[in-house]
Amino acid sequence: MGAPLSIAFFASSLVSAYWNGAATYYRGMVRALAGLGHRIVFYEPDAYERQSHRDMDDPDWAKVVVYPATESGVMRSLEAAKGSDLVIKASGVGVFDELLEREVLRLKNEGTQVIFWDVDAPATLERIAANTNDPFRALIPQYDLVLTYGGGDPIVRRYTSFGARTCIPIYNALDPETHYPVHSEPRLEADLSFLGNRLPDRERRVEEFFLAVAKRLPERSFLLAGSGWDDKERSGNVKYLGHLGTCDHNAFNCSPMAVLNVSRDGMARNGFSPATRVFEAAGAGACMITDQWEGVEQFFEPEREIYVAASGEEVAEIMDRLTPSLAAAVGSRALTRVRAQHTYAHRARQFQEIFSAGAKGKPSTGGTL
Template identity: 30%
Template sequence: MADLVFIGLSITSSWGNGHATTYRGLVKNLARRGHRVTFFERDVPWYAENRDLPNPPYCRTVLYRSLAELEQLGRAAISAADAVIVGSYVPEGVAVGEWAIATASGPVAFYDIDTPVTLAKLDRGDGEYLTPDLVRRYDLYLSFTGGPTLERLRELGSPRPAALYCAVDPDVHMPLPVPRRWRLGYLGTYSPDRQPALEALLVEPARLMPRDAFVVAGPQYPRDLAWPANVQHIPHLAPTEHARFYCGQDFTLNITRADMRAAGYSPSVRLFEAAACGVPIVSDWWQGLDTIFAIGSEILVAGSAEEMAEILARTSDDERRQIARAARTRVLNEHTACHRARELEALIRTALETESRSRRPAAMAR
């Protein structure tokens, strides 16, 4: 059993961010494995107004309004913790990281849920929540991106970079007996760099297939965006509704942000969620996708509206179900939040064993 402290973007609100879903699954499974978790979250208006899980039952949640209040409320917990994990996009993240490193007696990790975006920021000299100095000072760099990016992090001076991919919570995402309403759907917050792919892989196929129904769910899409008549837009979908949403589709679309597509080895949590729900996925291509799923038998790939229309028109129901079953099996065997909790335990245990710390490494041994 260990005392773990997270300082993350949000665990109480999934509004316009994918961090909350990741933290909820990971923290819940750490708690199931006997660890005590405290989660510190900046109390900001846009999350305060849209809290879909204000009091997670598997951790102690502490809201703070400023860096000074975090220092006041968190000093005792962080100084006593076996390990501290600071997340990406935390407001005043550089100051938070420096304070956590100075205060903690155990290892301090940076949990980067946005690694390619973070590295692009560093290349531009943008130190919104991380600096080159902090890359070197964090004991662990936990990255949502694997592959060559880990070598890049070593070159930047990280003493211990490691991939800790996103994951799915199978307690939440599972096949449900709901009517299929849409031929193809997409779940994701609006992003200018993803929009051209959404236009090509969903909007244009919808125009080519006017008798079929399509759907896009997610916030922040421009109000003046003109959707075809057969494309429904749902402005926000709570995580509790994701499974029903996926299971209402014949196929679901995955689109990768430009920075993550360029880096490769950056699976989206939406991939794992849809697969766990038993829904076949059509994705854009990026390097490393074939290390996550087998192309053709566990996932399909499209690069144009014509390729997508061909998949939708030609894939039989038997093929669709077979692909969905194979992807679900892969995810349940390798990519659940329980798998990630065990991986995090092992990484922290290694850090405890190799760093000269005052706290005992046996805390993470289970």
Template identity: 30%
Template sequence: MKIVVYGLTITSSWGNGHATTYRSLLKALAGRGHQIVFVEKDVEWYRNNRDLPRPAFCSVELYEDWAIEETRLIRHSLDADAAVVGSYFPDAIAASQALFARAKCPVLFYDIDTPITLRKLRESGSTDYVTRRQIPSYSAYLSFTSGPALLELENSFGARRALAFFCSVDPEIYHPTAVKVEFQCALSYLGTYASDRQSKLMNLLNRAAGLLPAERFVVAGPQYPATLEWSGNVQRMVHVPPPDHPTFYSSSRFTLNLTRDNMVAAGYSPSVRLFEASACGVAIISDSWPGLEEFLKPGEEILLPSSDEDVARMLTGISDEERKRMGARARERILATHTSNHRAVEFERIVSECA
């Protein structure tokens, strides 16, 4: 197939989870013989922080002004077998309208932010990247979130097919590696700053660090306010590039997974970081949300503390043997169902059904 994707970014992983999600899926699709074109707006933030400017598995079309360049950008889809518009693509609403009018292939919406989308649709009927009126026109609505969200998309907003389409992990990239002293720690966290995650990060990591002053903790990710007060044994790293993520996880005895409020409320919304950490075999400590047990089994494949004291007890009371067994079980579970190749096969089936 020829597949054209209009997405937020694939060239830069700075400050977003979209790039690694697209990279995993599109690499697998290309490996299965498909031709991929990725359309991305050339914005300053990503232009200055591109860590994959020329992917080997797809061609990238950058543009500056949709109104001026729409004809050229839509032309890519006129002979395509599938067109995909992603959440937070800056010109998604205009692109979707043009595709509905001109494309002869299935047009799919890929929502990597379903809980946020649903909240905005309930409040105003529109987001910056999709409107309520557009949803019934997509051949399928691919959702980052499963569970009740799928029924709401179909019953309340008219989606023809609302289908769970989770992120995935590339096992060729994400796997256990040798420990690197730079990243070595008792507990790590990798993620961009988000105000609705920060209180959990301070409670479960920063306060736990205060209880264990002899241990080292690492928080990696951009956009954290300089005013935050970290425990003296917490090291901040502004950015860890994706090629270093496997080593980052493999060098942590445990890593922390945290979920934004909208995702917790919706449930059934596993992050790409959860899958990537699992594939690296690191033991994961996480907040709790509805549906988590469908991905990893609490107590055996993932740990769910209720306080900083719980975290401290986990870090000091679980033996290295049990920690490694837990990481291995999580790795086995995720690689059985959530690799990029699994998701590519799902995508092929969905397009076939839509066509």
């Protein structure tokens, strides 16, 4: 590799997972990049009560700068980021995204590359396709590189069609120092559990793949966690926890017989977009059931390392034949696979290969896995 890079990273939050589904992705990538010697300053706004719901202290592997959620706060942070080798603007910061996407490009010069890192590419691309006046459309060709949270060749083709110079998916993964097998906890035991915030582009699928299955299987126990489901109608065999801090995620994954993954609409339509929680659950040795999406077999082998269901009815059928011993065997194989192929150390090496020529070099088009 070239010399270690100084990286300015503008994103939603590194220190709080509150209404911030990408938190563990950022943590895994930033920590692994720091482990390779790169120096990261992570800029995040004081917004959405995230700072009052922190679930980690400032790490020793990155400098965290929390700026006021104001236009002047944004501009001061951009000024501070000048001179970095790489400046990264992630999607979904949550406040002043348009301003950041435009102004971050002013930091480009001979020694600074500016990158857009899309952690929800299907939604971004659907949004700009539907609105020819979306200001981000004209900015895409100006970025040196677009990285995405996933999406495979379909996302690469679509970003390229909007003028992206290069688009490379870097999939989410496992941080084995954060997610690993632990003892089960009685309060988190269930036959099937689901963790996810209530979002408009996820709710219908949660209804089909989880809540309807609970009604169909009244003798089974179900556990729902995540923000926003308080007033959602659910059957009596569904226990609701509310927001679950990341400190409890390992126990959440290890306590039920199986854990359900439900994709958001755009990611399910596009495929090649495994949720971070798929890798986290595998890292805890959980038996996973996922809704069907194209490309799942690139990450885990169906029926051996993960169960795949095309409908709520298929989830119920899997639950009918699943036993604790069978679930344990599937979870064990998933754990072996994820540690061997899908850790953030693997992803950080991919990132490093992309910039192997150094900050002034042109990005290569390294593989997606």
